[in-house]
Amino acid sequence: MNKISSIAAAALFALAAQAQAAVYTGSSANTGAASVDSSFASASQLFFDLSFARQGQVTLNFLVEAQDLGQTLSFNALVSNLSGLGFEAASVRLNGARFATPAGTVSTDGFQPVLASGHSADSLWAQFGGPGVTTQFYIGNPLLEAGAQDWSLDLSGRQVGETFSITVAVPEPQTYALLLSGLAVLGWAARRRSV
Template identity: 35%
Template sequence: MQGIPHNEAPTMTPRPLLSTLLPAVTAAGLLLSGPAQAGMSDGYGVAVSATAQFAYDGAQTVSAYRKLPDASGNWSTTVDYPGVQRLGCPDPAAGSGFLCFASATGTGSSSGTNYDLTTAVANASRSDNAGYNAADFATGLASARADLATGEIGVSASSDKFRSVLSGPTWNGGLAYAHLNDTLNFQVAGATAGTVTRITVGFELDGGLSVFPFQPGVATIDAQFQFGSAGARYQASIGTGSPSPITSSGGWVSHAWEESGPNSIRFSGVYELTGAMQVIGISNRLATFAGQGGASDFLDTSRIVLALPDGVSFTSDSGVFLTSAVPEPQTWALLLGGLLALGWRAHRRSNIR
């Protein structure tokens, strides 16, 4: 198994794409920059958005739930619009052979003006026959999901065909975005105001990027994880001429990136809690897009995991965070436990000096 270097990496700079998906991709990038920490308002929520878009005229099929945060960075109140924020397809011209589908669902509190969601799903697809003949259909797909109870988010996007016709390239691409945030209230039994306790935090990202045969496909994935004052980011691309993958992280006592398989990336970091109680805002985000015959499939899971020493417990503002989490595989538990042990030894040596 080859480890992934965890030094700071250069910023990814994809070459320009022949598509009107770029404004949407840029918007997703702006949302991803500087993950907001929960805890200033209701303190939790999820958001999902799926877009399938035609590269030639920019016509979109959009499905979204809570795409915009409120002023505190939470995905909750009515400024996000109650219920489904946006759901629709463009009006197709008569006889155009255009097909589209959009769906969005979400569950959570909806009393009064409080619309905090704990789970949401979005799907979008767009197909047309704007190729050489009526049978030349091309399809763009996008899906996104988020669930606080399992600590998982996922995204996928695909574009099955590139067609160099009309006055420029034509293809249907996909763009998907998923986000969850919560506020965790940690308690450390027997601790005093000056007690420093180390815990291990991680996330697992399963999926991959690919290109359909004989296509010039483009696809990217951008994952950002924030835990209190610490964070980690993973970026990968195909067909953009950029190095892949690149990782960056900071604010941890110690951390590690691991390739646990051909399509599985794991991050783990040691974080310090101070005192008997500490409030931590967490945020996990994924954004992906694909076009020109490319595909990105990270819908399975980007899962948050916690390894807590004896005497450390937490509650969440959502009341559901990690209540339905799947037990960790033994190798994942060993990685988290080993990193926590290394962090504890280093802390002990510094105290002895």
């Protein structure tokens, strides 16, 4: 009887280890700007690789499952630049989820610095130095580097079967200037509300 219980417990553990944080249901990119190389999910983490052929954006869609409720999901991504042109900025927008505290990091491969970055409950942005990122940058800590930290996604208020999405964008320079001014206004309004 004890041996059967051990086998059953091992089988349940194996099934639980394969449970996904959220089911990846696909992506959409504006006119082939980016592709999702791979999408991984575990019981508490979302991770994906993105490859951008040019400036643009890609939206990744996820389905909430029962094990997602009442927990935060760790989120990170490796974003590659296939264009050969510098990406001066990047942004992430959430729809149906929020960033939980503490905030994560945005970093590069070290050839170009992150000049500035910021976030709100449903978005984050970074501006890169030099000619812009020509190889890759990291949202969170996909390479398990010392000092870097994943972002956490809060799915409070979501129900099983509902969806949420993550949009990653590398805008053209003039679009980024508009984005920064919009985020500055949102930050000012949020600070004013909290006072």
